[in-house]
Amino acid sequence: MAINFDKALGVHQYSLGIRAQRAEVLSSNIANADTPHYKAQDLDFNAAMKAATSHQKGISMAHTNEKHFDLAALSREHIQYRVPNQPDTGDGNTVDMQQEQSAFMQNTLEYQMSLGFLEGKFTGMRKALTGQ
Template sequence: MAISFDKALGVHQYTLGIRAARAEVISSNIANADTPHYKAKDLDFDKALQAATSAQGGLAMTRSNEKHFDLKALSQEHVSYRIPNQPDTGDGNTVDVQQEKSAFMQNALEYQMSLGFLDSKFSGLKKAIRGS
């Protein structure tokens, strides 16, 4: 009997990749905190997850296998400019470093949580295969 990883791993296989892509976007904001006219961006996690898990996929692109998905295309599709909480400092930059650090830390914790869920799923699969 074949194991369906989509059913066995659930949504956690997608959340891990999306959180990694969001970490890249947030770290780009932090790196460009002093760049004039740079606009802070963020990845819409809910929309990206919905696109990754939908039956239609939302990821119509060239693939070598129908079960593969491309996180780069997924992440860029759902990246948008963040609405600033405070006015810019006069140089057009909308990055709030404290907000970005907070978002990065929360995302890192959620990434670790997703890793923990996947670890427990794989542990369960290993026990089922071994029969112990």
């Protein structure tokens, strides 16, 4: 009997990839905090998650199996510019370091939670396969 990993792993496999993409966006914001005219961005996690779990058509398949899809392409379309909370400082940069660091830490904790959930799923499957 074949194992269906989509059913076995649930949404955690998708959330891990999307959280990794969000970490890249947030770290880019932090790295460009002093860059004039840089506009802070963020990834809409809920929209990216909905798109990843619904298997929408129109996603470019560049993988070996028709059931595989590109998480990076899904999340790139959900990156949006952040509305600044602070007034313009004159250089046109919209990065608020406190907000970026807070969002990055929150995303890191949620990434680690997703890893923990996946580890639990794999541990359960390993126990089931070995008969423990």
